Amino acid sequence: MSIEELSKICMNLISNAGEGRNYVFEALELALREDYAGAKSKILEAEKYLSEAHRIQFEELMSPQARGEEIPFNLLLLHAMDLLMISISEKDLVDTIIRAKSTDV
Template identity: 35%
Template sequence: MAGELENQQVIMGLIINGGNAKSSAFSAIQAAKKGDFLEANAKLKEADDFLSEAHNAQTAMLTQEAQGNHTNVTLLMVHAQDHMMNAITFRDLAGELVDLYRSHQ
């Protein structure tokens, strides 16, 4: 039971941090559109920090799996992974868009 609770906490952390990362990346694009590249860079850094937090939690789960402590894959876990992958992709795209706006200033 304790393992399930820990997994649920990790899964919710992935969802929350993934969502926060995507939101920060979107804010970076909005700042770049206004020409505020200090804010855009800060928001990209913020997105990276959220993704780092999520990655650490994900790595902990992978380590447990590698040690033979298998976790049942639930729809919620798949949803969390989906959030992470979308956040990573969106962060990468946001960095490119900020650079594009910067180059056209």
């Protein structure tokens, strides 16, 4: 895989992970205002983007490498993987908070 191909894949992954993360923080803001239905809706939107980012990671990076294709390492790849991991972790945490708080009322 060329650096140019890798860069395109990474930017697509970053775009989806970042958009998903934005929805996660919108969900958190709604939950803080006790709009749990709105917060849950934002989490569902976040999941769409994070699922696409995860698909990109698996199908376009991990699977080719598992088949023996060399994936060049660079900081953009590191950033893409880090952003996806952080975004999924934050989504899980915010979703847990929403579920806990929405059952309190």
